[in-house]
Amino acid sequence: MDQTQLKIKQFLSRFFKNHDLQPDEDIFALGFVNSLLAMQLVAFVEKEHGITVQDEDLDLDNFRTVNAIARLIARKSGATA
Amino acid sequence: MTTTLEPPAGSHAAAVHAAKRKEKQSVKCVVWDLDDTVWDGILLEDREVKLRPHVVHILKTLDERGILHSIASRNDHGLAMAKLKEFGLDEFFLYPQINWGSKAASIAQIARDVNIGLDAIAFVDDQPFEREEVAFVHGQVLCLDSARLDGVLDRPELKPRFITEDSRLRRQMYRADFERNRVEAEYVGPKEEFLATLGMRFTIARCRQEDLARAEELTVRTNQLNATGYTYSYEELDELRLSPGHELLIASLEDRHGTYGQIGLTLIEKGEEVWTIKLLLMSCRVMSKGVGTLLLHHILRRARDAGVRLRAEFVANDRNRQMLITYKFAGFKEIERTGEVALLENDYSAIQPPPPYVDLRIVD
Numbered sequence: 523m524d525q526t527q528l529k530i531k532q533f534l535s536r537f538f539k540n541h542d543l544q545p546d547e548d549i550f551a552l553g554f555v556n557s558l559l560a561m562q563l564v565a566f567v568e569k570e571h572g573i574t575v576q577d578e579d580l581d582l583d584n585f586r587t588v589n590a591i592a593r594l595i596a597r598k599s600g601a602t603a
Numbered sequence: 604m605t606t607t608l609e610p611p612a613g614s615h616a617a618a619v620h621a622a623k624r625k626e627k628q629s630v631k632c633v634v635w636d637l638d639d640t641v642w643d644g645i646l647l648e649d650r651e652v653k654l655r656p657h658v659v660h661i662l663k664t665l666d667e668r669g670i671l672h673s674i675a676s677r678n679d680h681g682l683a684m685a686k687l688k689e690f691g692l693d694e695f696f697l698y699p700q701i702n703w704g705s706k707a708a709s710i711a712q713i714a715r716d717v718n719i720g721l722d723a724i725a726f727v728d729d730q731p732f733e734r735e736e737v738a739f740v741h742g743q744v745l746c747l748d749s750a751r752l753d754g755v756l757d758r759p760e761l762k763p764r765f766i767t768e769d770s771r772l773r774r775q776m777y778r779a780d781f782e783r784n785r786v787e788a789e790y791v792g793p794k795e796e797f798l799a800t801l802g803m804r805f806t807i808a809r810c811r812q813e814d815l816a817r818a819e820e821l822t823v824r825t826n827q828l829n830a831t832g833y834t835y836s837y838e839e840l841d842e843l844r845l846s847p848g849h850e851l852l853i854a855s856l857e858d859r860h861g862t863y864g865q866i867g868l869t870l871i872e873k874g875e876e877v878w879t880i881k882l883l884l885m886s887c888r889v890m891s892k893g894v895g896t897l898l899l900h901h902i903l904r905r906a907r908d909a910g911v912r913l914r915a916e917f918v919a920n921d922r923n924r925q926m927l928i929t930y931k932f933a934g935f936k937e938i939e940r941t942g943e944v945a946l947l948e949n950d951y952s953a954i955q956p957p958p959p960y961v962d963l964r965i966v967d
Binding site: 553555556560561564582 | 890927931
């Protein structure tokens with residue numbers, strides 16, 4: 523895992539205790555993703571990485587796994603660089 | 604005698620005020636100065652200050668209307684609270700800000716603590732300087748001169764159309780919230796475990812006639828967690844409630860600290876092949892309880908079991924992004940856009956069972 527993936531995993535680990543989250547593991551299959559987690563996850567992606575998640579990026583598939591989130595971040599920071 | 608309660612015409616504050624404040628935005632919380640406002644005299648100079656009876660009347664009347672009260676006073680905190688207790692008024696004020704800092708900062712703090720917009724706050728003070736400072740920093744706040752309070756109870760901003768069971772209990776519910784937050788702040792451990800200690804019961808029921816006033820109030824009061832912002836009158840809601848082509852559901856929440864009241868509402872238009880969610884809203888008081896998605900997932904399960912497709916309308920405003928996130932994270936995708944209205948559709952691939960920390964009850 524690279525820096526970004528590790529940071530994402532660390533962030534998500536706060537919500538999924540005692541679980542070694544795998545890079546391609548679907549977080550929505552792990553348990554209830556409530557509105558709090560959703561909001562904090564989007565805020566984390568934006569603040570930690572200085573990017574803006576547009577409405578069209580809010581697609582569920584962009585947030586399903588550590589790798590999907592990392593790809594979204596890479597794409598958005600590439601686009602704004 | 605006619606009294607106007609705006610800042611003096613021509614002042615800078617008045618200009619800012621007029622420019623930023625929307626007409627007749629309803630006030631949810633009145634923030635009071637103490638010295639020469641709630642009482643006659645200055646507490647630090649005179650321990651025997653005299654309570655102003657007309658202010659007590661205003662406090663109690665607004666409280667019954669479901670409007671909250673708070674304090675922004677430059678004073679000694681312990682002394683002022685003891686005096687309020689002596690007057691039997693301490694319980695009327697939520698998150699009192701009694702300190703030597705700026706009142707604009709105190710008001711910002713109150714807005715954060717109560718979780719309402721600055722445009723839902725009125726501020727009462729006898730000092731023009733204080734009112735102008737607040738108006739200058741927060742143009743959306745309605746600033747009132749405490750020497751000119753006659754007629755204030757008739758102001759449209761302070762007269763909600765309906766007084767519901769929830770509005771009468773609002774202060775108690777906020778106080779229960781304060782207690783919950785205090786307990787939560789002291790809790791060491793994961794959020795979910797803390798939520799489990801609350802023993803939350805979330806009830807979803809068909810809207811009955813006696814719920815309609817609260818339902819209308821929710822459509823008018825809720826901005827932040829509101830997917831479309833459509834408002835419906837009492838009469839319209841009554842019609843929709845009885846219409847076979849619609850379903851109007853109201854949700855309530857309680858826990859071991861007490862009730863949160865009726866905090867969620869949804870309107871579903873039921874076509875033969877497609878159901879459309881026209882309205883989905885949640886009171887921001889339950890935002891931190893992780894129950895926002897419960898109502899939506901309930902609708903998802905119902906629609907899937909009925910064998911129809913499920914769509915939802917979404918109209919963005921400057922504060923309701925969380926609702927879009929809620930929809931998107933529940934697997935909704937935008938399929939069409941007409942002006943400001945986005946039409947979303949769900950493919951049922953992301954339905955989740957209710958979380959373990961909530962007892963979900965469906966009343967049909």
